Amino acid sequence: MSNFVKVASASELAPGSSKKIEISGKEIALFNADGTLYAMDDTCPHRGGPLSEGFVESGVITCPWHGWQFQLASGECLTNPSVCQTKYAVKVAGDDILISV
Numbered sequence: 373m374s375n376f377v378k379v380a381s382a383s384e385l386a387p388g389s390s391k392k393i394e395i396s397g398k399e400i401a402l403f404n405a406d407g408t409l410y411a412m413d414d415t416c417p418h419r420g421g422p423l424s425e426g427f428v429e430s431g432v433i434t435c436p437w438h439g440w441q442f443q444l445a446s447g448e449c450l451t452n453p454s455v456c457q458t459k460y461a462v463k464v465a466g467d468d469i470l471i472s473v
Contacts, residue, residue, distance in 0.1 A: 376470035392424035410444040411460040
C-alpha cells in the first residue's frame with residue numbers, strides 16, 4: 373500500500389516548471405507539463421544529471437547535461453530504450469501536491 377506525502381503546493385508549480393524535492397533521502401523531480409503533474413527520480417541514469425533542471429517539451433524531459441530524453445508519462449528513455457526512469461504516483465488534494473512513496 374502506498375503512502376502519499378505532501379511535497380509542494382500546486383500554486384508554487386506553474387505549468388512548464390519543475391522542482392527538485394527530497395523524500396526519505398531520495399531526490400525526486402516534480403514536473404508540471406501543461407497542467408499534468410509527473411514525478412520521477414531526479415538523477416539521470418546516464419551521468420547523474422539533474423532532470424529537474426532539464427527542458428520539458430511535449431511530455432518529454434531532456435537532461436541538461438548530455439541530452440538524454442525521458443517520457444514523463446511512462447519514464448521510458450527515448451535515447452536508450454533499455455533504460456527506464458523510476459516514476460512516482462502524483463495526486464492533487466486541494467492545493468497540495470502529493471507523491472506516493
